[in-house]
Amino acid sequence: MTSVVTAGGISVTIRGVVVDESETVLDRLVSDGVPGSLTSRNAKLWGPDAAPLAARRLGWLALPETSRSLPDRLAGPVGEARGAGLDRIVLAASGGTALAADAICRTAGAELTVLDTTDPHEVSAVLAGGLDRTLVVVADDGVEAESLRRVFGRAFSEAGLSGKEAARRFVVVAEEGTALERTAREVGHHLVLAEPDVDARFGALGARALVPAALAGVDVGTLLDEASALAAALRQPYDNPALALGAALGSSALGTRDKLVIADHGSGLAGFAAWAEQLVAGAMGKDGKGMLPVVVEDVGSPGFELAPDLRRVILGRRPDEPGPGREAGVSVAGPLGAQFLLWEYAVAVACRVIGVDPFAEPDVRQSRESTAALLRSEEGTAPTVVLRPPELVEGAVELHAPEDGLGGAQTLAEAMETILEEVPEGGYLAILACLDRSGDAAVAGLRPLLAARGAKVRRSPAPVTFGWGPRYLHTTGQYHKGGPENGAFLQITGAVADDVPVPGRPYSLGELQLAQAFGDLRVLRSIGRPAYRLHLRDREEGVAQLAALLG
Incomplete structure (x- = not known):
């Protein structure tokens, strides 16, 4: 069964069993008057506790x-x-x-x-x-x-x-x-x-x-x-693609499909998937609930394959277009301005469905406060970072493990398999690269390699996400700490060759970067998440070594 909802230049196509799931939720949203209430900026849509903040955060609709x-x-x-x-x-x-x-x-x-x-x-x-x-x-x-x-x-x-x-x-x-x-x-x-x-x-x-x-x-x-072309449809109970998408996301998160795999397929919207990732993760990931967005390179990449806890969204596919990934469940097509408004509205609706405040960030401050505690004060002389010896060193790569160790792993290859096995059932592995997005760009290639390796060593493959640091602190960081407690984390840091002082502050950029990485790692471990750190003594050599190991 297929449902296609089109308005304002946007087309949302929903296929298969998700149609029945989302239509039940959609009917409830309509009977509750959500489309009109949201466009009228009703701050009580997410409950009385969320209303004070929501009243100050609904200007995006205008x-x-x-x-x-x-x-x-x-x-x-x-x-x-x-x-x-x-x-x-x-x-x-x-x-x-x-x-x-x-x-x-x-x-x-x-x-x-x-x-x-x-x-x-x-x-x-x-x-x-x-x-x-x-x-x-x-x-x-x-x-x-x-x-x-x-x-x-x-x-x-x-x-x-x-x-x-x-x-x-x-x-x-x-x-x-x-x-x-x-x-x-x-x-x-x-x-x-x-x-x-x-x-x-x-x-x-x-x-x-x-x-x-x-x-x-x-x-x-x-x-x-x-965006204005779509805005006129947002008040409608039906023929409203944003409401349909919100119902699909919300019904998936309520059920067993709490991973949202996003693949671009000729949308022409460069960089949009990364923006959608931060919106879905940050707005929905709290109170132990939410959807984990998993951005993959394309519909043929490792991690896009079928699994019972995945909901797939393809950006760019038209309803009648043939090709791979038609079983994805949801596809969205339309221009960038309308897509921004579509997803903001849909995620706000999905948050109502699962019962969370879309505008609160209750767990983001933990890493920020941990970072501040690690940075030296104006009277101090050095960041308060205790560097423990690595558990394992091979070539240009050091591996730092939690206190409970590596589970007997003696080599880096064994350690990587241990990390993959540490991912809880129904969970995910997040790669957190605190490196140079331009100079160290090749490290992003570890995501598909780890996804493919995980499919071989695990009984049930786990989704693998990738985020640049400190960007991920503001994008998926809320989900990592506040979402479902089923994540494992692999942080990657690198040696700094030439540091940059921060005028008027008692730290350099390199020291700040290290404090942000350590601060987040400390928080993840304090709440019981499996969290490992790879440190590259030489960045280029270390990335090449890891790619060869996993390839």
Whole structure:
């Protein structure tokens, strides 16, 4: 059986048994009046405890219209940047903001350098890549963005810019009344006010994501037109693709299919799957509930195969298109602006179905607080990080295991099989790479290799996810700590050749990166998750060694 729901340029196709499951949930959503209540911004949809926060987080529903003023508000910074020859836009942000802006620019073919990292190798490469043409957009007040603002500020000064000239090399996007907004005004940065009722996770069509895209030359008006075309259908009880998708996600999470495998199949939406991953994981993964998003390379990749606890979504397939993966269950096609709004609405609906607050992040602060505790204070002299000797060293790779050890493994190959076997039944393995996304890009190839190896050594294969650090702290980190207690974790760190000091702070980027990695690892172990760390004494050699071992 197949159900196809089309409106506003979006087509959602649901196949097989999921049709019956989601239709039952859909009927309940309609009888409860959810479509009208959500579009009317009823903050009580997720229960009385969630209402106070929800009342301050539903502005994303109006963004297709309220964001239309951005081009006019950016006229000054755009004109000044073009007059100064600043055609290289660098975004310092994290989480949904960074991933939305990245997807927008990659899909449009516009150049945007996204820095949501503290890796000194990656940052150094960007600093060396054309500072004289660079305009930096700072779009959040997290430790990564603030550290990068300081690092680029010093770099501009060392390049010979005056204090005023250096300050005008920044565009800050911040809510009124925040410390970042006050800093921008005091220092003299360009300032664009962000919406006060939109968070980064649901803010793909808001100022934080659209400002860097617009500065990079993207026609954001087209993106908003695409979203507006869908917005008219969101109030409808039927012929509403966002409601249908939300019912499918919610019914899957309520049942046994709590893993959402996402594969792109010619959608043309570069980077969109990563943005959807952070939305699904962060909004739904709490109170021991949720769906684990598993982004795979394509429909033929290891990890996409059929399993009883997987729900599959293909991005880009049309309902009548032949080819692999038609058994996936759900396929979604449509333009980027509409896709952003579709998924935000659908995930908000799915959160109501499973009974969680989509806007709360109750477990994110654990890693943030653990990181802060590991960083040296202003009076201290070193980060409070105790480095235990590795349990195993082979070539360029060190393996650090929990206190209960490696289960008798004597070689790295045996240890990797032990890690795969440690994944709980019905659980998953998350690879967390605290490395350079550009220079160490090959490490992402370990995901399909471990998925394929797991299929050989386990009775029931476990999904394998991949995340860059510290990005994953803001994307899937909430799910890792707050979702179902069935994850195992393999963190990968690497030696730092040339560190970058953070002006005005008692730590370098390398020390901050290490504290973020150790802080998260400590939290995972404290709540009983199997968590291992691979440290690459030489990054290139270590990645090649692991790929050869697993290949």
